[in-house]
C-alpha cells in the first residue's frame with residue numbers, strides 16, 4: 159500500500175452537461191470535508207474542464223483529463239496538449255484507457271508518448287492496463303498486462319519516472335456490473351507492483367498508486383480497498399452519481 163491515503167478517480171467518459179456537472183460537483187463539494195486521507199479526482203470531458211476546475215478550485219477535489227497529447231502545440235486536430243491542461247489546473251491524465259485502445263486504435267507506443275509527456279509537464283499520468291475476457295480465459299492475463307506496462311515504462315528508461323499511477327482495468331469488468339473479485343484484483347496488483355519494482359526499484363514501486371477499475375460500486379469498494387496492493391479506484395459509471403461516488407470515497411477514507 160502507498161502512504162498518503164487512497165486515490166479515487168472518477169472517469170466521466172463522454173458524459174457531461176453544464177447542468178449535470180454543476181449538480182454533481184456541487185454535491186461532491188458539500189461532502190469534501192469528510193474525505194479524510196482519501197484523495198478524489200474527477201476527469202470530465204475536455205470541454206467541461208474549465209468550468210469544473212473553477213468549481214473545485216481550493217477544494218480537496220482535483221481535476222484530471224481523459225487523455226493528453228505528447229506535443230505542446232501544432233497541427234494535431236482534435237488533441238489537447240499537456241500545457242493546455244496545466245493552464246486549467248489539471249493535475250492528472252488518464253492514458254491508454256481500453257476504450258481509447260479498442261475504439262481509437264491507440265497503440266502501446268502512442269500511450270507511452272502520452273504518458274511521458276504528462277510526466278514531463280508534472281501531470282500525474284494514470285496508465286490503464288487490462289486483459290480481455292478471452293485472455294483471462296486463456297490464463298494469459300498476467301503476461302498481457304505486464305507487456306502493456308513494460309511497453310510504457312521502458313519507453314522512459316532514460317528519464318525520471320516522476321509520479322505516476324497505474325490502473326488495472328480488466329476489459330471484461332468495464333461497464334458490465336461484474337467487478338473482478340478483490341482476490342483476483344489483488345493478485346494482479348501484486349504482479350504490477352513487482353513489474354514496477356523490476357523497472358524502477360522498490361522505492362518507486364512502493365509509492366506508485368495502483369488503482370482498480372471495472373464496475374467499482376459502493377458495494378464491493380471496501381473489500382477491494384482492504385487488499386494490500388489496491389491503493390484506490392478508477393470509477394466509471396458510479397462516478398456520475400454523487401451518492402455512489404461519495405460512498406466509494408467514504409470506503410476509501412476508512
Ligand code: 13P
Nearest residue numbers: 169332333372373394395
Ligand atoms: P465502469 O466503472 O463504468 O465499469 O468503468 C470503468 C472504467 O472504464 C473507468 O475508467
